[in-house]
Amino acid sequence: MEELLSQLIVLMRRIVFPEYLGQDDRALDLMSVRSVLRKIAGDKIADAFMERIPYISRLLHTDVEAIADNDPAVTDRTEVVLCYPGIRVMLHYRTAHELLLLEVPVAPRLLTEMAHSATGIDIHPGAQIGEYFAIDHGTGVVIGATTVIGNHVMLYQGVTLGAKNIRYDHDGRPVDEPRHPILEDNVTVYANTTVLGRVVIGHDTVVGGNVWLTHSVPPRSRILQTRAIEQPLFADGAGI
Amino acid sequence: MEELLSQLIVLMRRIVFPEYLGQDDRALDLMSVRSVLRKIAGDKIADAFMERIPYISRLLHTDVEAIADNDPAVTDRTEVVLCYPGIRVMLHYRTAHELLLLEVPVAPRLLTEMAHSATGIDIHPGAQIGEYFAIDHGTGVVIGATTVIGNHVMLYQGVTLGAKNIRYDHDGRPVDEPRHPILEDNVTVYANTTVLGRVVIGHDTVVGGNVWLTHSVPPRSRILQTRAIEQPLFADGAGI
Amino acid sequence: MEELLSQLIVLMRRIVFPEYLGQDDRALDLMSVRSVLRKIAGDKIADAFMERIPYISRLLHTDVEAIADNDPAVTDRTEVVLCYPGIRVMLHYRTAHELLLLEVPVAPRLLTEMAHSATGIDIHPGAQIGEYFAIDHGTGVVIGATTVIGNHVMLYQGVTLGAKNIRYDHDGRPVDEPRHPILEDNVTVYANTTVLGRVVIGHDTVVGGNVWLTHSVPPRSRILQTRAIEQPLFADGAGI
Secondary structure, eight states: OHHHHHHHHHHHHHHHOHHHHOOSOHHHHHHHHHHHHHHHHOHHHHHHHHHHHHHHHHHHHHHHHHHHHTOTTOOOHHHHHHHOHHHHHHHHHHHHHHHHHTTOOSHHHHHHHHHHHHHSOEEOTTOEEOSSOEEESOTTOEEOTTOEEOSSOEEETTOEEEOOOOOBOTTSOBOOSOOSOEEOTTOEEOTTOEEESSOEEOTTOEEOTTOEEOSOBOTTEEEEOOOOEEEEOOTTOOOO | OHHHHHHHHHHHHHHHOHHHHOOSOHHHHHHHHHHHHHHHHOHHHHHHHHHHHHHHHHHHHHHHHHHHHTOTTOOOHHHHHHHOHHHHHHHHHHHHHHHHHTTOOSHHHHHHHHHHHHHSOEEOTTOEEOSSOEEESOTTOEEOTTOEEOSSOEEETTOEEEOOOOOBOTTSOBOOSOOSOEEOTTOEEOTTOEEESSOEEOTTOEEOTTOEEOSOBOTTEEEEOOOOEEEEOOTTOOOO | OHHHHHHHHHHHHHHHOHHHHOOSOHHHHHHHHHHHHHHHHOHHHHHHHHHHHHHHHHHHHHHHHHHHHTOTTOOOHHHHHHHOHHHHHHHHHHHHHHHHHTTOOSHHHHHHHHHHHHHSOEEOTTOEEOSSOEEESOTTOEEOTTOEEOSSOEEETTOEEEOOOOOBOTTSOBOOSOOSOEEOTTOEEOTTOEEESSOEEOTTOEEOTTOEEOSOBOTTEEEEOOOOEEEEOOTTOOOO
């Protein structure tokens, strides 16, 4: 299965980004995608997925724009497509998300775990993510299964959008209900911040880094960690 | 050496989880483990390790239970065994820990570094970890060499159980003494929290995310980061 | 390209650390480095890079010393060279940085992204880093393109040295100007702390973990997160 999924990603990458990666034979690549998907999930799902490729492609191009617009170190977009983990993970996630909507078992999660292992970014295939989504650096980012993210959202490394408390049913099994945050449009979250629970982060909000946030905040908020304690470090001090 | 250790992990995985991965020939797999270990560490250690496999297997099954019990997104345990980095890292760590107890040099650390590279979870083989141990997502987790963890403990991504200050001997070499935390039973630590030094986190304690904690806390404590500063983000504001 | 860069790193590792890795034929390895670099960047740059190898080698040996001096779990330096992600990433970065100074395109960033994927440590090849630099564990560390780091600096896992606000030019493109921190000599930064903007962290300063820091601090400072809230966790409490 992993072998087939690796092939699928290589093919999708060429199909989505021909302008950066060169293109030998697009028709052949498309046929190969269909063939790989038939082996994974059968003819019907393979056909349905093919219909979604233009949509996946359009979203991924908005992600490249979003990353380039937020990073002065980008000299050309080829570097973003080739090197940036934020694009690598979104290629896996946006493919996996469509397969999940088509109710393919196991493969969606395997796809996102392959990206997690390579990039340190863990996006559950069930999360809903809008266009122009940028993750910078990204190691340690976690986006839970019922997260909803609007358009033009930017996350830095180490940001968690997670669950707080889990409810259990009468048989003692954890209940799979909406339990992760909703981020409205134009939200930016800086490094290592943890947002937990079914809270709403209003549009155009900026959350600074290293914040622990478990309640909703209104649109256009600015959230910052309380200022740190600063002292002189005396010669006889034992560090921290 | 890396090649032999990779073989060892593939074999251990099949031996420990036959109910999820299928099983061709258990007797052959066990013979292969012994053969690989003889090459790494000699006959005597290979024989001693074989005696520990049922114990390792029992603990790893408790880890699978602990993860499934804490994650509503789990639909079946096969997904946990196949995809979850929290199980992958524990297979490496629990194998490495037994080899360390048998005083095998270098191989234990190589085993846990292989898992670190693949999962972003860095557990020193010397750490002592009880049963029903769950790491969720896990990227950025660090568990130091002299850490002691009880039963039913849960850690989220980015949690550090580390050392604070290091003492040096008369020759200027750092002293290898107990310097990492002790977590008693039923402790939960949320994302990105840092616990440093030989402190005791009492049983049934919950530590929220993004906390800096360098002292002991009594059983049944709840530790939370001071509430963040929240302001409106005026139109003329320059972000953070 | 990735294949050539992987070869380059394998060769550099043997050339820099013959005392730990054994050495078959140093003259042959040096010839191979030159040959690989000619394919990547042409004769002139290959020749110029060869002149820099002794300098790269000297710095990497100071990095090994710095890691061993700060980690009581180190039993011998071979383990550091073979297993420690902090050395693996510096081999990539110090090679990439010299190639960037020689104005080689794309390859420097690919080299550091290969290390990022393997270690979770993301160092931009443009950063300037002094001698005796130690990263411990390292998952989640981010060091931006215009960062300046002095000598004897130590960073723990999850530390970000990043940019705060980005300025845009008249055409709406982000401006590539100095925007990352300056860390003077003998600075230590503990896990998961985020330092953003062109701020100066004065020499001999210790910054604790989980701190959000966006202004300069004088030499010999001690910076700590405000103490967390500690409460008893009543039996009827719903966790956090």
